Each structure stands twice: as structure tokens, then as C-alpha cells.
Amino acid sequence: MTSLESQIKTRLDNVNNQIEVAARRVGRDPSEITLIAVTKTHGLDMIQAAVAAGLRQFGENRVEEARIKIDQSAGLLPEDVTWHMIGHIQSRKADDVASYFEWVHSVDRLKVARRLSAVFTATGRFGHILLEVNLSGETTKSGYQLSGWPDDTAQERTFIEDVGSIARLPGLQIEGLMTIAPLVSDSELARPVFRRMWQLRDHLADRFPACTWRHLSMGMSGDFQVAIEEQATMLRLGTALFGPRAQNL
Numbered sequence: 001m002t003s004l005e006s007q008i009k010t011r012l013d014n015v016n017n018q019i020e021v022a023a024r025r026v027g028r029d030p031s032e033i034t035l036i037a038v039t040k041t042h043g044l045d046m047i048q049a050a051v052a053a054g055l056r057q058f059g060e061n062r063v064e065e066a067r068i069k070i071d072q073s074a075g076l077l078p079e080d081v082t083w084h085m086i087g088h089i090q091s092r093k094a095d096d097v098a099s100y101f102e103w104v105h106s107v108d109r110l111k112v113a114r115r116l117s118a119v120f121t122a123t124g125r126f127g128h129i130l131l132e133v134n135l136s137g138e139t140t141k142s143g144y145q146l147s148g149w150p151d152d153t154a155q156e157r158t159f160i161e162d163v164g165s166i167a168r169l170p171g172l173q174i175e176g177l178m179t180i181a182p183l184v185s186d187s188e189l190a191r192p193v194f195r196r197m198w199q200l201r202d203h204l205a206d207r208f209p210a211c212t213w214r215h216l217s218m219g220m221s222g223d224f225q226v227a228i229e230e231q232a233t234m235l236r237l238g239t240a241l242f243g244p245r246a247q248n249l
């Protein structure tokens with residue numbers, strides 16, 4: 001094992017322990033939680049080391065950066081490696097997103113969903129999508145604006161209309177919701193946002209029973225234990241697995 005591999009293995013063991021402890025605390029089965037390794041800013045060497053440590057789900061937040069890495073990695077990674085797009089999608093990049101990723105966590109406009117649907121359908125593939133919501137009201141964030149949810153009925157109406165349209169698009173399956181919690185010093189402060197996520201999920205499951213709504217993609221390195229306590233099923237972890245990034249992206 002290279003030193004990079006053993007370093008990642010140590011961090012991964014530690015993360016898996018923390019996932020297990022948090023899950024057991026609230027009576028959940030840790031095996032229902034998917035760990036997505038966020039490799040933004042890191043190169044193929046890091047991805048290969050992560051694969052050697054046992055990771056298979058990878059997340060990237062910029063399509064240009066991901067394209068280069070995914071092309072470079074052709075034939076070098078196991079078949080069961082899965083790529084997740086987790087960053088904001090510009091409409092003109094949506095075609096590339098559908099070409100390179102199987103999971104898209106950051107769908108926040110009908111226009112983007114339509115492009116993804118067209119490309120997945122044309123290439124005979126199938127896209128798993130999550131709808132990104134912004135429950136905290138931080139203006140820098142993307143995602144459907146639902147900062148006033150459940151009280152702001154105008155916000156909810158706009159969102160629900162889009163969900164109805166997206167649910168009918170071919171080549172896509174809505175799998176659930178994604179959010180980025182506010183960056184806070186104490187992860188407990190993120191709990192109200194995570195809690196509103198599962199409440200919103202329950203509300204949508206009532207309104208759109210044909211979609212599975214089985215996933216809540218939430219929880220990053222600083223807050224994933226609290227996210228697990230509030231029903232997260234997909235964690236997106238970068239720093240906890242790979243250490244601090246050179247650039248703050």
C-alpha cells in the first residue's frame with residue numbers, strides 16, 4: 001500500500017466509525033447511508049488511492065474539471081465506480097453533465113432538468129437526479145429557494161410546479177433532495193435545516209407518491225453526524241477523507 005492509500009484508509013476507517021456511531025444513536029442501519037467521496041481539486045492519483053481504500057462513489061462540483069478526470073481515468077478504475085455531480089449547473093453545461101455523470105444532485109431548474117432528460121434519453125442511459133433546495137436563505141447558494149418553507153406558499157408553489165414537470169420527463173428518476181447546510185462553527189446549528197429537509201421530503205412523498213424520494217443528500221465533513229441523525233442517506237465528504245484542499249472551492 002502506498003502512503004497515500006494508507007492515509008486515506010485511516011481516514012476512511014475513522015469516518016466509517018463516526019457514521020456507525022451516529023446511525024446507531026438514532027436507531028438507523030449504517031448500511032443505508034452512502035458515502036460519496038468528493039474529489040474536487042484532487043487528481044487521478046488521489047482517486048485511485050481512494051478506490052484502493054474501497055471507495056466507489058465519487059463527487060465532483062465542476063463539470064470542466066470532472067470531464068478531464070473522468071476521461072483520464074478511462075480503463076483505470078473499476079466498472080462499478082459511479083460519478084455524482086454535486087455542484088451548480090450552468091444551462092449550457094447541462095449536456096456534458098448528462099454525458100459524464102449517472103447521478104446529478106444539483107438540479108434546481110426545469111430548464112436544466114429538460115436538457116439532462118434529452119441527453120440521457122438520446123444516449124440510451126438513465127439519470128438519477130436529486131432536486132437541490134436552499135432552506136437557509138443564504139443568497140450565494142444555488143438550489144430552489146425554499147428559505148420560507150413551510151410558511152412561504154409562493155415559494156412552495158413554484159417548486160411544486162417544477163417537481164410535477166420534472167417528474168414527467170423521460171430518462172430521469174427523481175430520487176430525492178439535496179441541500180448544502182450553512183457553514184457554521186457548531187454543527188448543531190445546521191440541525192434545523194436538516195430537519196426541515198426530511199419534513200419537506202415527507203411532504204413531497206405525499207404529493208408525488210410515484211417518485212421514490214428515498215434519498216436525502218446532506219452532510220459534509222463538518223456536519224455529517226448531525227445530518228445522519230436527521231435522516232441523511234447520502235453524505236458528500238471531501239476534507240474528512242482527503243484532508244484540506246489547496247484551494248478553497
Ligand SMILES: *Cc1c(COP(=O)(O)O)cnc(C)c1O
Binds near residue numbers: 086220249
Ligand atoms: C466541496 C463540497 C462538499 C465536500 O465538502 P467537505 O467540507 O470538504 O466535506 C460537499 N458538497 C458540495 C456541494 C461541495 O461542493
